[in-house]
Amino acid sequence: MQEAIPLNWRKYPERYRLEGTHCEECGQDFYPKKNICPNCRRKGKLEDKQMPREGKIISYSKVKASHKDFKDETPYYVALIELKNGVTIFSQVVDSLDNEVEIGAEVEKVFRKLNDKKYGVIAYSHKFRVKK
Numbered sequence: 001m002q003e004a005i006p007l008n009w010r011k012y013p014e015r016y017r018l019e020g021t022h023c024e025e026c027g028q029d030f031y032p033k034k035n036i037c038p039n040c041r042r043k044g045k046l047e048d049k050q051m052p053r054e055g056k057i058i059s060y061s062k063v064k065a066s067h068k069d070f071k072d073e074t075p076y077y078v079a080l081i082e083l084k085n086g087v088t089i090f091s092q093v094v095d096s097l098d099n100e101v102e103i104g105a106e107v108e109k110v111f112r113k114l115n116d117k118k119y120g121v122i123a124y125s126h127k128f129r130v131k132k
Ligand SMILES: [Zn+2]
Pocket: 023, 024, 025, 026, 027, 028, 037, 038, 039, 040, 041, 044, 045
């Protein structure tokens, strides 16, 4: 039964491969996935598309106090990232030094474990790191 599959697994392609949608009608990409193109409405022709693996930081924040589940990881960076196709996503920035995380810094996607303590399953998600 479809409903029995945990959300983590149903969201797998979207999270793991950074899969969004592309509208053939207007040429715009979207992430997260859309069911209807916001530009073209019912005239839009949507198809699955993998988002670019690279982008740049347009805004960021250093998190020093977080939810208890992420206490081991603090402090850490979160950033608004503009991908090469213009789509913006919110993501954690890992493996990067304080002086590397800045507005305009080029970043690339990496895979990281999300949180395996609470749910007993290992969930992976996209994260980004500053390109060396
Ligand atoms: Zn469209």
